[in-house]
Amino acid sequence: MSTCLVIDESSIVAKVASRILSGLDLQTVAASTVLDASRLLAEPAAAAPALVLLSASLQGTTVDASVKALRANPKTARAKILVSLVESNLGTMTRAKRAGADGFIFRPFDRASLIAWVEPFLEAKEPVAA
Structure with missing residues (x-):
């Protein structure tokens, strides 16, 4: 899983x-902050996530700083990072992409919209070598 x-x-x-x-x-x-997430991931039993949903509106940080911090952590460096936005904001989206975000989701979301945004990133797996 x-x-x-x-x-x-x-x-x-x-x-x-x-x-x-x-x-x-x-x-x-x-986790409610990137720091809390880092603490959770530092636990020996913590698995490296395949996907990260990151709020663009975390207090005390910028979205690009949050994405860079996740990319710098060995457990989240290769994860797909989707930034969660309340509204489409070109500046925020550009900074997030330049920092290493893979895509975006928009809040509020429902079951259908969240699954539609997430599934393509879960299916993007590397081919198995023969």
Whole structure:
């Protein structure tokens, strides 16, 4: 089972995302800050997530700093990072992409929209060598 790390200041968003993503056979771990996420990932039993859902509106940091911090962590360096936005903001989206984000999701989301945004990143696996 793959792991999804949800970093969002709202525990409700994390809980809803967890319930939806469990239907995709994803185990979800939640943190309210990038620092909290790093602490969770530092635990010996913590699995490297295949996917990270990162809020663009975390307090005390910028989205590009958050993405760079995740890319610098060995456990999240290769994960697909999707930035969660409330509205389409070209500046925020450009900074996130330049920092290493793979894509975006928009809040509020429902089951269908979250699955539609996440599935392409879960299916993008490397081919198996023959």
